[in-house]
Amino acid sequence: MATPPTEPLLTCLVVDDDPLSVQVVLNCIANTPFLTAAGSFTDPAAAADFLRTQTVDLLFLDVEMPLLSGIELLDTLQHPPLTVLITSSKDYAVEAFEHAVVDYLVKPVSYARFLQAAQNALAVAQKHDKSLTHSDFAFVKVDSRLVRVDFDEVRYVEALGDYVHIITTHSKHIVYSTMRAVADKFPAARFVRVHRSFIVNLQHVQAVEDGAVVVDGKHIPVGQTYARDVMQRVNKL
Incomplete structure (x- = not known):
């Protein structure tokens, strides 16, 4: 197995209306060498505003949120980042596929499953050569x-x-x-x-x-x- 990169390659944003769920994902990011957290939001509308002016490589996005669902948030973005959907229900798998998300995690999220999703995102990023490998x-x-x-x-x-x-x-x-x-x-x-x-x-x-x-x-x-x-x-x- 290839040794994972030691320097962060993907900057991540976490969006979930549950603060505890946000912390779980942030902890997973902190334990993954090729990820770094750019921030987090419990308010999806504020996250949407942030993403219209800021660029991140990978979005960990809860689906079921009040006022603005994760799917609706993605629909507001002209150029959404690579996205991993996170939800307590498996009922959104079809919508996830239609939005070409990288992966789909069901709560409670284990680190092993999180790492698999993160590795999938890294592979997609490198395949598309989106300047995420730290060109100088x-x-x-x-x-x-x-x-x-x-x-x-x-x-x-x-x-x-x-x-x-x-x-x-x-x-x-x-x-x-x-x-x-x-x-x-x-x-x-x-x-x-x-x-x-x-x-x-x-x-x-x-x-x-x-x-x-x-x-x-x-x-x-x-x-x-x-x-x-x-x-x-x-x-x-």
Whole structure:
């Protein structure tokens, strides 16, 4: 059997209206070397809002929730992440198949069964080559040429009108793009969106103070929508 990766490859979000169930899944994630938790929600509507602005690799999603079911939540997302449905009933297997989810877990969730689902998700991610294996760089289009950007050198990304400015250690690249496109291209394990206009490299965050993160001495504002996720991610540094 191949030795599993020791560094996290898939960032995960847990959505379940039962706090105890959330903690069970978070504990499973913490014990799985190729997974890392990006956060959790007991409110599915709040989770849907989060997923419209933030990118995760894998979603552990309860089906039966008040106001907005897990299936309905998936239907609100234009580009849903890889998803493992979790429920106390086997009656949703057909709907799970129709939504092309990675796996379907029935509560109570055992770690052995959870690990199998996680390995299935990793296999699908690697098969589709979604930049989840921690590539060290990406190419971005600057004017009429493609420029290599090394992720370790990126300090932060700032949106300005129809363009984004990618600030690196030695240069600034002006790219005609959206922040969502950048978030999809940059590995979520290394970068976090802190504001509608800013994405920062976690390894270059020097401090968090007064509603801002400090990167290379620059105070970058943290928007209210992103504050919870930022604090959860910073706490893992």
